[in-house]
Amino acid sequence: MSQPRLTPAEHALSEAEAAMRRRDAAGAVAAYERAVAAGAPARLTAQGHALALSELGRQDDAVAAFRAWFAKNPKDAGVANVMGVLLKRAGRLAKAAEVLEAARKLRGTDAGIWQNLGNVYEGLGAHERAAECYRGALRLTPKSAELWRLHGRQLSLMGQDEAAVESQRKAVALSPGHTGNATTLAQMLLVAGKRDEAAELVARMSAADPENRTFWVLDARVARARGDIARATAMLHRVLDADPGHLAANLQLANLLGDGDRKGANEALERAAAAHPDSFEALERLAESLSRSRYGSETAHLERAYDIAKQIVDRFPARRAEAARTLRTVFMRVMDEEGMAATGPLSKLLAPWQASGMHSYVHYELGQVETLDDRLQLVDWHREWGRRASAKLAAVTPVGQPALATGRKLRIGFMSSDLRHHPVTYFALPLLEGYDRDKVEVFCYSFYEREADKVQDLLARNVTGFRHWPKRPDDQVAEGIAADGLDILFELGGSTAMNKLTVMARRPARLGASWLGYPHSAGLEQIDLILTDPYIRPEDPRLLIERAFEMPESWVTLSRMFGAHEIAEGTPEARNGYLSFGTANNPYKYTPACIDAWAAVLRAVPGSRFLFLRPEAASESFIANSRAAFARRDVDPDRLRFVGVRGDHMRHYNEIDVALDSLPHVGGTTTCESLWMGVPTVSLRGPGFPERLSHSNLNNAGLGDLSVATVADYVAKAAELAADPARRRALRHGLRAQIAANPLGQPERFTRHFYELAAKVAAE
Numbered sequence: 001m002s003q004p005r006l007t008p009a010e011h012a013l014s015e016a017e018a019a020m021r022r023r024d025a026a027g028a029v030a031a032y033e034r035a036v037a038a039g040a041p042a043r044l045t046a047q048g049h050a051l052a053l054s055e056l057g058r059q060d061d062a063v064a065a066f067r068a069w070f071a072k073n074p075k076d077a078g079v080a081n082v083m084g085v086l087l088k089r090a091g092r093l094a095k096a097a098e099v100l101e102a103a104r105k106l107r108g109t110d111a112g113i114w115q116n117l118g119n120v121y122e123g124l125g126a127h128e129r130a131a132e133c134y135r136g137a138l139r140l141t142p143k144s145a146e147l148w149r150l151h152g153r154q155l156s157l158m159g160q161d162e163a164a165v166e167s168q169r170k171a172v173a174l175s176p177g178h179t180g181n182a183t184t185l186a187q188m189l190l191v192a193g194k195r196d197e198a199a200e201l202v203a204r205m206s207a208a209d210p211e212n213r214t215f216w217v218l219d220a221r222v223a224r225a226r227g228d229i230a231r232a233t234a235m236l237h238r239v240l241d242a243d244p245g246h247l248a249a250n251l252q253l254a255n256l257l258g259d260g261d262r263k264g265a266n267e268a269l270e271r272a273a274a275a276h277p278d279s280f281e282a283l284e285r286l287a288e289s290l291s292r293s294r295y296g297s298e299t300a301h302l303e304r305a306y307d308i309a310k311q312i313v314d315r316f317p318a319r320r321a322e323a324a325r326t327l328r329t330v331f332m333r334v335m336d337e338e339g340m341a342a343t344g345p346l347s348k349l350l351a352p353w354q355a356s357g358m359h360s361y362v363h364y365e366l367g368q369v370e371t372l373d374d375r376l377q378l379v380d381w382h383r384e385w386g387r388r389a390s391a392k393l394a395a396v397t398p399v400g401q402p403a404l405a406t407g408r409k410l411r412i413g414f415m416s417s418d419l420r421h422h423p424v425t426y427f428a429l430p431l432l433e434g435y436d437r438d439k440v441e442v443f444c445y446s447f448y449e450r451e452a453d454k455v456q457d458l459l460a461r462n463v464t465g466f467r468h469w470p471k472r473p474d475d476q477v478a479e480g481i482a483a484d485g486l487d488i489l490f491e492l493g494g495s496t497a498m499n500k501l502t503v504m505a506r507r508p509a510r511l512g513a514s515w516l517g518y519p520h521s522a523g524l525e526q527i528d529l530i531l532t533d534p535y536i537r538p539e540d541p542r543l544l545i546e547r548a549f550e551m552p553e554s555w556v557t558l559s560r561m562f563g564a565h566e567i568a569e570g571t572p573e574a575r576n577g578y579l580s581f582g583t584a585n586n587p588y589k590y591t592p593a594c595i596d597a598w599a600a601v602l603r604a605v606p607g608s609r610f611l612f613l614r615p616e617a618a619s620e621s622f623i624a625n626s627r628a629a630f631a632r633r634d635v636d637p638d639r640l641r642f643v644g645v646r647g648d649h650m651r652h653y654n655e656i657d658v659a660l661d662s663l664p665h666v667g668g669t670t671t672c673e674s675l676w677m678g679v680p681t682v683s684l685r686g687p688g689f690p691e692r693l694s695h696s697n698l699n700n701a702g703l704g705d706l707s708v709a710t711v712a713d714y715v716a717k718a719a720e721l722a723a724d725p726a727r728r729r730a731l732r733h734g735l736r737a738q739i740a741a742n743p744l745g746q747p748e749r750f751t752r753h754f755y756e757l758a759a760k761v762a763a764e
Helices: 008-021 025-037 042-055 059-072 077-089 093-106 111-123 127-140 145-157 161-173 179-191 195-208 213-225 229-242 247-275 280-291 298-315 324-333 337-342 346-356 372-391 423-433 454-462 474-482 501-506 572-576 592-604 620-632 650-655 669-676 693-699 711-722 725-740 747-763
Strands: 410-415 440-446 465-468 488-491 511-514 529-532 547-550 580-583 609-613 640-643 658-660 681-684
Touching (some): 008 025, 008 042, 042 077, 059 077, 111 127, 111 145, 127 346, 179 195, 179 213, 195 213, 213 247, 229 247, 280 298, 280 324, 298 324, 298 337, 372 501, 410 423, 410 747, 423 440, 423 747, 474 501, 488 747, 547 747, 572 580, 572 650, 580 592, 592 658, 592 711, 609 620, 609 650, 640 650, 658 711, 669 725, 681 693, 681 711
Parallel strands (some): 410 488, 529 547, 580 658, 609 640, 658 681
16 A cells, blocks of 8 residues: 655655754754745644754744744743743843743643743843742652752852752752762852862762762862862863863863963863863853963954854853853953943843852943942942852951050051052052051961062062962961951952952951952951042942041052153154043943043044053954944044053053043053153042042042043043143143152152051051
8 A cells, every 4th residue: 555645845844853853953944944835834843943943053043933833822831931942042031031931820830841931040140030940840840850950059059058058969869870960069068168078979979980080070179179289280180181171170270270370271271162162161261261361462362252252142142141241351351342232231230140149240340330329239239249258158266466555566467469560569569668667567468379579579578477378268368367366457359360358258357448459349248448538438428338447638659669661752742743642441441431431532622543552452353343433433443543562551651642531430550650651631530439549549649620520521621631732741741740749649648647547447
């Protein structure tokens, strides 16, 4: 008996199904398209066609292919579930959540819908809601090890370490022999501070399967948590000797090497990405690390980071929010306004960053504010971060000291990995050299992971004690500081590279204070004080969390590290035949409002130029993007000039007539450098702490009129200076003497005021 003849539509559907079985997504898409053209009904083509497109990475096309069928079946929970998954893969997480919530209401007994909804909320950073969804799924399928794992991960991301461990224990109990779940449990135990239990678990797993390289990597993590860096390094190299492309080992080695050996970290990440080209983690970590790389060609590293960042946006749309910090850092550095916009508004990112405890992510975002509510939201974010960070850390007990009234010396500490040739030391040096050794003892704490430079050696010779503790675990650092019996510990690094902000949460000194490294309230309640002055302190007290440690004049002074850089004769305008505005500020401060203001200045001063004095200015992408940004603002991009340099930049201030400060997050070090080189800086002062640094510098240099209150005044002041060559010439060659006659240039006076205030505060 002959087989019935298939219609063209049926034949195409059969081919599509066969292609899907053999995992040929491209063949399946072509077959489904033939089936649709031949008149096959949507109920037979829509889902398969969309899923095949999704497998090819064509996520937007997949959503489009399924949209009509979804619209025809608004009450079908299964159809809504598929649409939600497709939307998630396309990176449209908010819409995916809306669709899956509707599916859940239609069929609340479907554990798969609950799980998919939880996955979407996790992608949104809404970890509490994700955990609720996984609990909903667990009520229906309580013996699912995967659901217990997912639930535990959300608890861990919320900082609920004990509950996370218990959830993961259930996952392990339900999946005996599952290496991944046991590995996750060991990692959670480390996060929860249960190092001994983690070590015992890893030892048992290794004994049962001694050649399992996953356990070798875990052994390295345990060793690192215990401060045994040599063992951690040895275990990771043992893995990589056997398998050079091992993903977890390379990622962990890169993390271990970090800023101490950025070249080695990049090599590890390049191996991981080459062996696992579809690994989001490898690519995201590589882009982040390359963006931080200063060895060799910084420009080449940045361009490669930019290329990878664009790949991540295109290839992993569902994970853009997860990679937002890395993407935004790279896009900021190359001035890609469109790329920045694609990562979403800061308001949508703060919640997931809070849930993940990522304080460092917010440093580059302090200028992404427009309203007072935006600024207050950032203060609240820091306060909540501090509450969460402190909740799981035990305080140490500083060594007791007699009252200061007994005549003992004041004991002051400074904690920063930047106590070396670094801008932090440019300002801290007077306090570390000029203190009265008969009245004060000074201790420094550094975690810098590279070789000590001459400045660090100088500091070590000048202070009472210089504790150099690279890679030492935080709890051991806190205990070491507590043993020094400090009256006040000043934290100078914030959450920048190789610093340990959360050590302050353990209260290793009687009083904690913040200065220099993080221009905002850090958020920890154990940081009692923040160093301010009458200019930098916000007028609205809600914009600070800490009490003000208020210096009578200036929050900084220029040390001898600013040096005798030569100032060229005349002015740049006289030499070049045109006036040059410019900036040396970091591109993370170049907000759209900032670029708007700079463009307005250039439009107000015809024929003027604008000079970018930055390492990024050597990058072809930075040049192209900045030219496009100014062109969009009706400024001829040929008026832009670029000097790409790191370190040897001071002499290039001789090419700038008037410096234009960034806004709303202003300069600090760059403003002082500019003034030191005789270049007047126009700055817009705002309500918040990071918006008032230059306001303090200018007033304490006798140039308070250059700090203005509105963008209109900013443009007008820049134009006024452009039209006043006599004043600019006088400042070019007289500003150093003017600084020396004002608080900004009087380090001995600053040092005296600082230690007098410290003694008063410590005695209260």
